[in-house]
Amino acid sequence: MPRVLIVEDHPRMAQAVAAALQAQGMACDTVATLGHAAVFLETARYDVLILDRGLPDGDGLSLLAQLRALRQSIPCMILTARDALGDRVSGLETGADDYLAKPFEMAEMVARVKALMRRNQPWLPDESSFADLKVSAQASTLFVGAASITLSPSELQIILTLMRHEGKVVRRAALESAAWGAFSEITPKALDVAIHRLRGKLGVLQSGVSIINTKGVGYALAVLPNT
Template sequence: MSRILLVEDHDRLARLMCKGLVAAGIAVDVTDRIDSAWAAVQQMPYQALILDRGLPDGDGLILLQKLRNAGLGVPCLVLTARDALHDRVQGLEAGADDYLPKPFAMDEMVARVRALLRRPVEFHPLDPSHGDLTLRPEAGVLCSGDESVTLAPAELHIMQLLLHKPKEVVRRSALEAAAWGLSEAVTPNALDVALHRIRRKLLAIGSRQRIVNVRGLGYTLRENDVAE
């Protein structure tokens, strides 16, 4: 399931948009401010962004420009009550991929988001691998050599993020966001339980890779001959 970020401060509209997107098989995290949206995109690799312009802490284009200046190419659909030509041009020049004036039909909004999701943003291998591990997301399977094990959805998302950043330490908050999104309530030890299960599965398939806790920083993959 694709996951997008909706930045919209109108509660009723946000709920209606979420309902339409979820019905189309698109998971949605919602925030209503520029600062919280900026924090969210640091934690979660969203496939697309829906951005309102009139937000409590400023014009949504401020966030879009910040994203583009940081080299983040996540596709963005800008929503606004402003329908003047110069407003649309301003949004596109700020880095928007599409522009939808309010009011709009939910079916059209969903169709435009689907179109954005078909656009390639950043190349990731379909079956990410590192060392002796290969993840097959479509099958929900983690492989090492001829051995394989099935992963639960949260475990799959955690391994995807770790394998996409095999030489980096990934923060706990980023793993939680990848596994459950920002909108879902998660118990404090949910990540620890998921990591425990993944570690057992790594042993079961005979992998040399281990998920290592780098104290105070996060988690990374290392071969088991490296001291933990």
């Protein structure tokens, strides 16, 4: 399922954009500040970033500039009331892939987001790996050698997030956000149940990797001794 991060400080606008994209089968997280956006981008993988400019803690272009300096090529659409030619030029030169001025039609916004996803799909990495594990995001499949097993959407996002942190502990909140979205209503044990299922699948595949728990903090991948 495609995932979109919406950085917009007007709640009604954020909710309307999210609803329009969710109706097209996309998962959306919404945040109102640059600080929160940076945290979400560190803990989850997004297919598109929708970014307002006039935010409580600064201009959205400052976040985009940081992402591009780090060579992060997530497709970015600027949604803003700043529609002067100079504003549009500065947004595109900073690294935005599209620039849509408010007010706008939701149908056009959705079409542009879909176009960004299609345009950038070829370079999005499909496979991730850690030790003897390999994951195909497109196929939602976990591999150990020639053996494979299918992952649920939440399991896929959890294992990909753990892989990206390369053995470092990932906090529970970050894993829950990656698997179900920041504002999803899930039970306190949902993450533990998903981790239990993933451990079972690692066992079926006879992987040399385990998922370890740091009590009260989160989870990490670890290579088992003598493997």
